[in-house]
Amino acid sequence: MRQVELGRAMPLETAREAPTRLRRLRRTEALRNLVRENHLHATDLILPVFVDEAADEPVPIASMPGVSRIPLKRVAHEVEAIARDGVRALMLFGIPAEKDAVGSDTLAATGLMARMTQAAKAAAPDLVVITDNCFCEYTDHGHCGVLMDDGHIHNDQTVANLARQAVVAAEAGADMVAPSAMMDGQIAAMRAALDAAGFDHLPIMSYSSKFASAFYGPFRAASGCDLVGDRKTYQADPMNGREALRESALDEAEGADMLMVKPGLPYLDVLTQIRARTELPLGVYQVSGEYAMIKFAAAAGALEEDRVVRETLGAFKRAGADLILSYFTRQVLREGL
Ligand code: PBG
Numbered sequence: 001m002r003q004v005e006l007g008r009a010m011p012l013e014t015a016r017e018a019p020t021r022l023r024r025l026r027r028t029e030a031l032r033n034l035v036r037e038n039h040l041h042a043t044d045l046i047l048p049v050f051v052d053e054a055a056d057e058p059v060p061i062a063s064m065p066g067v068s069r070i071p072l073k074r075v076a077h078e079v080e081a082i083a084r085d086g087v088r089a090l091m092l093f094g095i096p097a098e099k100d101a102v103g104s105d106t107l108a109a110t111g112l113m114a115r116m117t118q119a120a121k122a123a124a125p126d127l128v129v130i131t132d133n134c135f136c137e138y139t140d141h142g143h144c145g146v147l148m149d150d151g152h153i154h155n156d157q158t159v160a161n162l163a164r165q166a167v168v169a170a171e172a173g174a175d176m177v178a179p180s181a182m183m184d185g186q187i188a189a190m191r192a193a194l195d196a197a198g199f200d201h202l203p204i205m206s207y208s209s210k211f212a213s214a215f216y217g218p219f220r221a222a223s224g225c226d227l228v229g230d231r232k233t234y235q236a237d238p239m240n241g242r243e244a245l246r247e248s249a250l251d252e253a254e255g256a257d258m259l260m261v262k263p264g265l266p267y268l269d270v271l272t273q274i275r276a277r278t279e280l281p282l283g284v285y286q287v288s289g290e291y292a293m294i295k296f297a298a299a300a301g302a303l304e305e306d307r308v309v310r311e312t313l314g315a316f317k318r319a320g321a322d323l324i325l326s327y328f329t330r331q332v333l334r335e336g337l
Contacts (some may be wrong), residue, residue: 047329063218086333089128103138141225163193174262187254203257215289275320
């Protein structure tokens with residue numbers, strides 16, 4: 001036995017039990033790769049795409065550097081290029097030339113939602129094409145539904161319109177519909193309408209736990225939505241975690257095939273808790289404000305963009321997301337995962 005001198009730290013080898021040394025598995029890149037718990041795959045990522053009916057050229061979005069609205073007439077060309085970069089799934093947002101009080105353009109089989117969906121599917125049949133089902137981009141007041149004279153958004157009239165809109169998207173060839181209006185009962189109504197129209201095979205990804213977030217700021221500019229007021233009467237209160245869990249539980253009970261938390265980073269707690277409560281595939285949306293924060297901080301030289309982007313996407317996986325909607329999708333796939 002070695003003598004331990006008083007006043008000196010006890011050498012580790014004399015400790016009775018071998019100490020845990022977590023650094024052993026961090027010594028080399030190869031070891032770190034071997035024990036990595038979460039990995040990003042191309043199939044985890046969904047790219048949101050803005051389609052502008054009136055534009056002739058791509059329209060850069062100043063508050064989202066690197067993101068442009070695609071002219072409807074160039075959807076085929078752009079979607080082919082996006083697919084070549086390795087993107088597997090798209091979420092389509094339309095900016096129509098004409099808006100009105102109810103967003104009637106999007107209820108027509110000849111409207112923008114139908115035409116952009118057809119164009120995207122025709123250009124890249126293997127791509128999963130998802131439609132954002134809502135009305136805020138299509139209404140002149142910018143709300144997600146039917147605005148009443150007294151200023152409130154009529155729940156059940158909006159739900160009826162969402163059900164019609166879902167069938168329009170399905171008939172145009174969408175692989176999945178994603179309602180984001182946060183109306184009560186919208187999933188059950190859309191499911192019933194799709195089934196009745198012969199689309200019982202078409203899945204619904206619900207924006208189930210969607211918060212009334214200030215992080216959607218740049219999206220409003222991107223989607224040409226001049227909202228008067230706010231969405232606090234239909235989207236969940238950012239201070240409420242349990243309410244968000246109830247929202248997702250209700251949507252599952254109504255027949256949603258997939259759930260989603262939105263925004264992402266500020267709501268990782270909600271993501272983890274929903275993961276623990278459901279067996280459904282779970283998505284998360286890294287929204288426009290999250291994208292802008294990283295882009296502007298990187299442009300200012302404050303952050304290393306690549307690493308920060310991967311760290312945030314990794315955080316979503318670690319917190320329990322199966323799928324991530326992110327404006328960084330194309331960029332990270334082009335650079336290689
Ligand atoms: C509603 C919708 C919004 C976003 C996606 N779908 C806007 C809102 O709810 O105000 C925001 C996405 C983002 O900020 O990136 N159609």
